[in-house]
Amino acid sequence: MANPIIAPFPSTRLRRMRRTANLRAMISETDLSAANLIWPIFVTEVAGAEGEIPSMPGVERLTLDGAKRAAERAARLSIPAICIFPHSDQELRTETCERAWDPDNIGNRAIRAIKEAVPELAVMTDIALDPYNINGHDGFVVDGEILNDETVEALVKMALAQAEAGADILGPSDMMDGRIGALRAALELEGHKDVAILSYAAKFASAFYGPFRDAVGASGRLVGDKKTYQINPGNRQEALRCVARDLAEGADMVMVKPGMPYLDICREVKDRFAAPTFAYQVSGEYAMLEGAIRNGWLSRDAMLESLLAFRRAGCDGVLSYFAPAVAEMLA
Ligand SMILES: NCC(=O)CCC(=O)O
Helix, strand or coil, X not given: CCCCCCCCCCCCCHHHHHCCHHHHXXXXXXXXXXXXXXXXXXXXXXXXXXXXXXXXEEEEEECHHHHHHHHHHHHHCCCCEEEEEEECCHHHCEXXXXXXXXXXXXXXXXXXXXXXXXXXXXXXXXXXXXXXXXXXXXXCEECCEECCHHHHHHHHHHHXXXXXXXXXXXXXXXXXXXXXXXXXXXXXXXXXXXXXXXXXXXXECCHHHHHHHHHCCCCCXXXXXXXXXXXXXXXXXXXXXXXXXXXXXXXXXXXEECCXXXXXXXXXHHHHHCCCEEEEECHHHHHHHHHHHHCCXXXXXXXXXXXXXXXXXXXXXXXXXXXXXXXXXXX
């Protein structure tokens, strides 16, 4: 850390360099561009479920055609990557979750549709059983317990189906132990050596995921909570150990999630590991900001400021539902 020398007032007047827009631009330390954004989208297979998500105003569940249009919009706006979250048919969710690795599940169909429409756009996926699990958990549940090793085997099948469908970046969000190593080994073995892993490495058991669960139809489903696999929000050292572990197992990039309440973790992860670091500005953060903006309580600049803060905290990029709006503002 540099040690700035500050002459005493009035020799130093820090306001001198804040006086005009050009002077401020000269000493601006942090930038934000569309290249820093990953756009998460929801894709539904349920007729009639498309349209706005009430707890995420401005965000819609999309049909496959809608997903293609979103991909084209992302490309026009120079957003480099889109991340697909499936909204599956409730009737087809089971305890055994076999649709999670079905090549024709809605997530995999969306990957193929987007890669066909906009081949150069990077497609990121979600790896966890919850969209296909009857009880809303990320892993298999037996007698109230979330099974680790059996879940990891299923996640490997899920990952291979996504890689086969053309995914560029896999996003294991499940927080089972040992999954990054298992995924990396299977990808190498099955000829997908260039598929990247962006690990949800420091994923906290947060109250800020509420609107997302509405979006994917998991709100009424979740039995209990996710505290036996996601990190206690107060645990900084444990988060760092998770990141170290995932990098050692072969993650190409790591994520901190949620974002704004965890900027200290972002900074520390970047400084310690110097790996590509992302934050997820989650649904609850989006809902708070967008709700206040819609009520006229905040200006739209709050959106830009929130994303700039991730950059200042060391993040290379941010998954944000604001991605297209912000890219439009920046264009
Ligand atoms: N596995 C993905 C998420 O849980 C997203 C959370 C959110 O946006 O609230």
